Amino acid sequence: MESPISQRCHHLLPSALLRALATGACACAGLLLSLASAAADAQRIEAGRAIAHDWYRGNCLACHQIPNDPQAETLADIGPPIVAMRERFPDRAQLRAQLWDPTVRNPLTFMPPFGKHGVLTEEEIDLVLDYIYQY
Numbered sequence: 001m002e003s004p005i006s007q008r009c010h011h012l013l014p015s016a017l018l019r020a021l022a023t024g025a026c027a028c029a030g031l032l033l034s035l036a037s038a039a040a041d042a043q044r045i046e047a048g049r050a051i052a053h054d055w056y057r058g059n060c061l062a063c064h065q066i067p068n069d070p071q072a073e074t075l076a077d078i079g080p081p082i083v084a085m086r087e088r089f090p091d092r093a094q095l096r097a098q099l100w101d102p103t104v105r106n107p108l109t110f111m112p113p114f115g116k117h118g119v120l121t122e123e124e125i126d127l128v129l130d131y132i133y134q135y
């Protein structure tokens with residue numbers, strides 16, 4: 001005959017086990033989700049880099065150095081180096097505005113108004129933004 005304690009254990013054990021399993025499963029799913037979103041971010045950054053470095057699209061390297069990106073090979077010195085973007089543009093929207101139409105900040109700028117003139121699509125601007133905002 002079972003004692004009341006072991007009877008209670010029988011009831012407790014499976015539910016404790018189930019809970020542990022469920023927690024493990026949740027942690028696992030959470031990890032997978034964050035891995036998936038990190039992979040999506042990495043893809044966006046790669047896509048942004050491709051646009052920024054492409055002569056026929058962003059062509060940012062014609063005017064800017066991006067010193068922290070080893071793939072950004074250029075001797076350009078027309079615009080300021082693209083560094084410390086988060087510090088210089090804590091408001092991401094302001095950085096986006098610079099890409100969309102730099103003539104708002106400086107009507108005499110050499111920098112092309114990528115958005116206003118339709119050189120880049122809205123999505124392409126966001127991709128370039130994701131790329132440069134990490135530097």
Ligand code: HEC
Pocket residue numbers: 052058059060061062063064078079080082088095098099102105106108109110111112114128132
């Ligand atoms: C034809 C030259 C030219 C091209 C191409 C160009 N820029 Fe610029 N950019 C400039 C100049 C010059 C400035 C300096 C600000 C001004 O003129 O008002 C500037 C300023 C900036 C700034 C502001 C930097 C700061 O610290 O104030 C950012 C960010 C920027 N450019 C990003 C880009 C990106 C990203 C691309 C490519 C999609 C790009 N630029 C393409 C010339 C260029």
